[in-house]
Amino acid sequence: MKLTHLVLRNFRNYTQCDIGFPQRVNLILGGNAQGKTSLLEAIYFLCTAASHRAYAVSELIQYNAAGFYLKGCLDVTEDPGAADALCLEATKVATGPFTLKKNGVLEPKRSGWLGQCNVVCFSPESLALVKGAPGERRRFLDALLSQVDSRYLADLQQYRSVLKQRNALLKAFGRARGHGTAQLDVWDELLVEAGTAVILKRIQGLQHLRQYALQKHKALTGGREQLRLTYRPAWHPQRETGSRLGAVGRAVDIGLPISTSSETVSYSAQPPRSTGEGKAAEVQELFRDTLRAARETDRRRGTTTAGLHRDDFQLDLETEREGFRVREGARAYGSQGQQRTLALALKLAEVELIRERTGSAPLVLLDDVVSELDDKRAAFLLDVLEQVCAQTFITATQQERLLRHLDAPCVFMVENGHVFCPGASVR
Amino acid sequence: MATNVIAPTHVIERLANNKKMEYPRPLAQLITQLQKLPTIGQKTAQRLAFFMLKLPEPETAQIAKAIAEVKRLLSYCNVCGAITDANPCHICTNSRRDKQVICVVEESDDLWAIERTNGYKGLYHVLGGVLSPLDGVGPDELRINSLFQRLNDVKEIILATNLTTEGQATALYLTQHLETFDITVSRIAYGIPFGGDLEYIDEVTLAKALEGRREV
Ligand SMILES: Nc1ncnc2c1ncn2[C@@H]1O[C@H](COP(=O)(O)OP(=O)(O)O)[C@@H](O)[C@H]1O
Ligand SMILES: [Mg+2]
Numbered sequence: 001m002k003l004t005h006l007v008l009r010n011f012r013n014y015t016q017c018d019i020g021f022p023q024r025v026n027l028i029l030g031g032n033a034q035g036k037t038s039l040l041e042a043i044y045f046l047c048t049a050a051s052h053r054a055y056a057v058s059e060l061i062q063y064n065a066a067g068f069y070l071k072g073c074l075d076v077t078e079d080p081g082a083a084d085a086l087c088l089e090a091t092k093v094a095t096g097p098f099t100l101k102k103n104g105v106l107e108p109k110r111s112g113w114l115g116q117c118n119v120v121c122f123s124p125e126s127l128a129l130v131k132g133a134p135g136e137r138r139r140f141l142d143a144l145l146s147q148v149d150s151r152y153l154a155d156l157q158q159y160r161s162v163l164k165q166r167n168a169l170l171k172a173f174g175r176a177r178g179h180g181t182a183q184l185d186v187w188d189e190l191l192v193e194a195g196t197a198v199i200l201k202r203i204q205g206l207q208h209l210r211q212y213a214l215q216k217h218k219a220l221t222g223g224r225e226q227l228r229l230t231y232r233p234a235w236h237p238q239r240e241t242g243s244r245l246g247a248v249g250r251a252v253d254i255g256l257p258i259s260t261s262s263e264t265v266s267y268s269a270q271p272p273r274s275t276g277e278g279k280a281a282e283v284q285e286l287f288r289d290t291l292r293a294a295r296e297t298d299r300r301r302g303t304t305t306a307g308l309h310r311d312d313f314q315l316d317l318e319t320e321r322e323g324f325r326v327r328e329g330a331r332a333y334g335s336q337g338q339q340r341t342l343a344l345a346l347k348l349a350e351v352e353l354i355r356e357r358t359g360s361a362p363l364v365l366l367d368d369v370v371s372e373l374d375d376k377r378a379a380f381l382l383d384v385l386e387q388v389c390a391q392t393f394i395t396a397t398q399q400e401r402l403l404r405h406l407d408a409p410c411v412f413m414v415e416n417g418h419v420f421c422p423g424a425s426v427r
Numbered sequence: 428m429a430t431n432v433i434a435p436t437h438v439i440e441r442l443a444n445n446k447k448m449e450y451p452r453p454l455a456q457l458i459t460q461l462q463k464l465p466t467i468g469q470k471t472a473q474r475l476a477f478f479m480l481k482l483p484e485p486e487t488a489q490i491a492k493a494i495a496e497v498k499r500l501l502s503y504c505n506v507c508g509a510i511t512d513a514n515p516c517h518i519c520t521n522s523r524r525d526k527q528v529i530c531v532v533e534e535s536d537d538l539w540a541i542e543r544t545n546g547y548k549g550l551y552h553v554l555g556g557v558l559s560p561l562d563g564v565g566p567d568e569l570r571i572n573s574l575f576q577r578l579n580d581v582k583e584i585i586l587a588t589n590l591t592t593e594g595q596a597t598a599l600y601l602t603q604h605l606e607t608f609d610i611t612v613s614r615i616a617y618g619i620p621f622g623g624d625l626e627y628i629d630e631v632t633l634a635k636a637l638e639g640r641r642e643v
């Protein structure tokens with residue numbers, strides 16, 4: 001999967017811009033506030049129909065413009081079973097919703113758009129994956145699984161629409177006449193049904209992600225410390241209900257293969273069907289029990305306190321210290337350096353997971369990160385991306401240090417919403 | 428020679444008072460009324476109003492009469508809740524229909540959609556909506572009690588609410604409450620895409636869905 005051509009019109013500080021990307025590694029240089037991040041944002045938007053940094057799509061429209069237009073041409077000839085060309089277009093007018101077109105055909109649903117061209121974005125803000133609240137990790141997992149599984153987003157949206165109804169019912173409980181409990185039974189059942197599909201995919205996805213994250217982390221730290229990645233399911237009867245700020249919480253053994261283990265879990269792209277059904281029944285039962293147990297609390301608070309909308313996964317680092325194994329939560333106790341290494345390991349795991357599941361490496365956007373990493377880590381990152389053959393877009397303010405790691409990248413200069421390719425004029 | 432043409436004072440005054448020229452009152456009123464219809468905006472309403480202006484008088488009278496009568500002559504069937512011009516409706520009073528089967532639908536539109544398939548000979552019950560706490564709709568806001576009062580000679584209930592989240596919730600709610608009766612409860616399922624609205628499904632698919640209903 002390679003982006004060969006990008007057109008921006010009235011997008012952020014770009015009025016009109018037309019860029020060709022003939023190579024795999026692209027270095028985008030420019031001073032502050034010239035439009036480097038905006039360029040990556042345009043690529044990200046074409047891939048995911050969402051921005052990685054804006055709250056509202058209308059923020060992306062150039063000031064005083066009526067709307068924006070983006071177009072990306074992709075070379076997919078190397079992808080398994082793909083057509084030769086893919087042309088993605090996104091249009092937004094200030095007064096209406098945005099529209100998405102694939103090869104000229106309108107795609108009405110975001111869930112039908114994701115997965116056509118996968119993308120991974122790594123920026124200094126990615127540190128929030130380690131340091132941030134559970135929501136940051138959930139968003140990461142959801143964004144990842146939406147790209148590799150065509151049904152995931154639709155399943156999640158279905159769960160959310162049931163959740164909204166259930167919450168509305170809980171809020172109205174004070175006023176509800178009679179029927180309240182019977183109605184709650186109904187929404188619980190639908191919540192469990194819709195949630196189970198999502199949960200099973202999260203379990204499987206985390207298992208797979210952990211495998212790669214441990215491997216990358218080990219390579220980055222030379223095995224001095226070990227990463228533990230534990231699913232913290234909020235739909236499970238043994239979930240933590242108290243403060244989640246404590247670094248070391250209770251590990252939940254849910255009898256499913258999600259407990260922490262550094263051994264590689266054998267994984268095949270398609271999980272065996274037979275065990276899948278048994279597992280689904282098990283998850284349904286556990287989730288149902290949890291909802292029932294939390295019912296009184298839910299009524300009091302007027303909202304659903306248990307469920308996968310509060311899931312998290314915990315990151316711990318284990319070290320040998322004077323002959324003892326010490327485990328510490330990376331979020332609270334990790335040093336800045338340890339946290340950065342962890343975020344890097346997770347992002348690389350994301351790239352690997354996408355490549356394994358889809359057979360094609362995602363586009364990788366590295367916004368101001370390569371210059372922040374030390375030489376060793378920067379080299380490792382770029383090595384991995386080269387191995388998986390991912391097309392890479394790297395932004396930086398200066399090129400000297402970067403060029404040491406890059407073998408003949410295509411260099412672009414960004415200045416006040418204009419892009420120049422100095423190499424092109426020489427050729 | 429003085430060529431200045433001075434406009435009469437009342438014209439100048441009107442131009443000063445209303446910056447834009449307004450339609451004559453009856454026309455403006457028609458446009459306002461038409462805009463109350465769904466999917467009709469200002470522009471379409473204007474186009475429709477001008478079209479009507481050009482119609483011969485009997486035709487506009489016919490339109491007006493049809494609109495007035497739809498309200499005056501139609502009501503909800505006291506038995507099944509369908510929109511009807513006779514009470515009870517033609518389906519409820521039809522002796523050839525199977526009185527032991529009731530098909531439960533959200534709205535009258537769904538009833539007519541199923542009727543168009545010609546594949547169903549039982550009776551109907553129109554709920555008048557679906558459970559939706561977000562919209563403040565609970566069982567009391569729907570015609571659920573009147574359904575339970577009709578169950579004496581009934582052997583089978585077909586739940587044909589839409590396959591949306593709310594349609595599913597309503598079907599599940601009814602299923603749970605029908606468990607205590609000695610009645611077969613089935614749910615349409617086959618062939619209808621999730622999120623699908625019965626009104627917009629083609630006859631063949633809908634007929635299949637009825638055929639392939641399963642017990643719940
Ligand atoms: N909607 C918008 N319209 C016009 N300019 C914008 C818009 N949003 C942001 N900008 C401006 O675009 C410039 C480039 O931002 P950015 O891409 O983040 O720069 P860089 O990453 O190169 O530091 C900034 O000066 C910012 O103020
Ligand atoms: Mg930037």
Ligand SMILES: [Zn+2]
Pocket residue numbers: 504505506507508509515516517518519
């Ligand atoms: Zn009737």
